[in-house]
Amino acid sequence: MSLSESLPLLLAALVIEAAIGYPAGLFAWIGHPVTWIGALIGWLDRNLNRETASFAMRRLAGVAALSILLGVTLAASLALVGLCRLAGAFAALPLALLASTLLAQRSLHDHVADVAAGLEQGGLAGGRKAVAMIVGRDPESLDEAGVARAAIESLAENFSDGVVAPAFWLGAGGLPGGALYKAINTADSMIGHKSPRHLAFGWAAARLDDLVNLPASRLTALLLTVAAVLDRQADAGAAWRAVRRDAGHHRSPNAGWPEAAMAGALGLRLAGPRVYGAVRVDDGWMGDGRAEATAADIRRALRLYRQACLLLWGLAGIGTIFALTMP
Structure with missing residues (x-):
């Protein structure tokens, strides 16, 4: 797809997803593209990852x-593009x-908002129950501040x-690029971790995920920093300083960028x-504000996330205008 097709597609997709998300009834009926992809990854893991x-x-x-997964995904997405184009205009x-x-956009916002509501209405137990839906760490090891930090970290990274x-x-x-x-x-989330079963088998997925997330992680940090300029309760200067100082100290080559920007912006x-x-992970701190x-x-x-999403819409809109007007 050319940019004159893909950028308007992106702008429309952002607006549609923010407005309606992915309906629960549709998920119950046919699942979701991620569940379909996950089913294929699970099948490949069971059949190709031999412990002997x-x-x-x-x-x-x-x-x-990974090659099979990407080949199937590309073929399916190209077929869907072809089918849609049969509809003409x-x-x-x-x-x-x-x-x-x-x-x-919508589901991430709703899940993180559920953690805030859980803490506000159910205290520590309510917060732990809600945060367990979005993070992989042991919720029983978290106090109320830990629950809140985990939710904010998940919001930034996701x-x-x-x-x-x-x-x-x-x-x-x-559509093929996004798919x-x-x-x-x-694949990275399912097999890219360093467990005994997936240390070797998931190596390619983890390394490729690091690579394809490089541009987005930097762009996300920029969006959050600019959003902080628009928010009277956020500090854009501190966000930028935290990114420059702390992002490289995260164990992930990408997650530190949005987390540092979020931490600095919020103090x-x-x-x-x-x-x-049961495994303790010693990671660098992002930001130098309060941990509580x-x-x-x-x-x-x-609120900062919503403003950053609107900025992303703006970038998609500007890109669409340029793509449609350039000769």
Whole structure:
């Protein structure tokens, strides 16, 4: 797809997804593209990841599995584009509806808002129950400040992974570009971790996910910093200083950028040592503010997130105008 097609598609998809999300009834009926991708990844993991094989052979099997996943995803997305184009002048709507399923603006906002509501209405127990839906760490190890920080960290990181990155690749490559990104990101979340089973098999997925998220993580930090300029309760200067000082100290090459920007803008400290399962992860702190985050800070983070989403819409709109008017 050319930019004159992909950028208007991105803008329409952002608006549609923010307005209606992905209806629960539709999910119950046919699932979601991520669940379909996940089913294929699970099948490949069960059939290609042999525990009796050598480390090198399991790494090679992971490369093969990722290649199969991307080949199937590309073929399916190109077929869908072709089917939509059969509608002629009406092709834009089904394409935009399909593209909107690759974004998570609304669902991310709602899940993080549920954590704030859980803390406000149910105290620590309510917050732990809600945050367990969006983070992988042990919720029982978190106090109220830890629950609030976990929600804000998840908002920042998933703004990059679940909104800006698929938007970036939708804009660059249309529906196939966005679908390929989603396949890579889902593979990383399922097999890209350093467990004994997936250390070798998930190596390719993890490395490719790091690569395709590089531009979006930096763009997300910029969007949050600019959004802080528009928010009287946020500090854009502190956001920029935190990004420059702290982003490179995160164990992830990408997650530190949005987390540092969010931490600096809100005057918080995020990341740091955390517990996943029974394993303690010593990570660098993002930001130099207070660690005692609250439900009110989650609400502040959500307001900053909404403003950053609007800025992303603005970028898509400006890109669309240029793409449609350039000779």
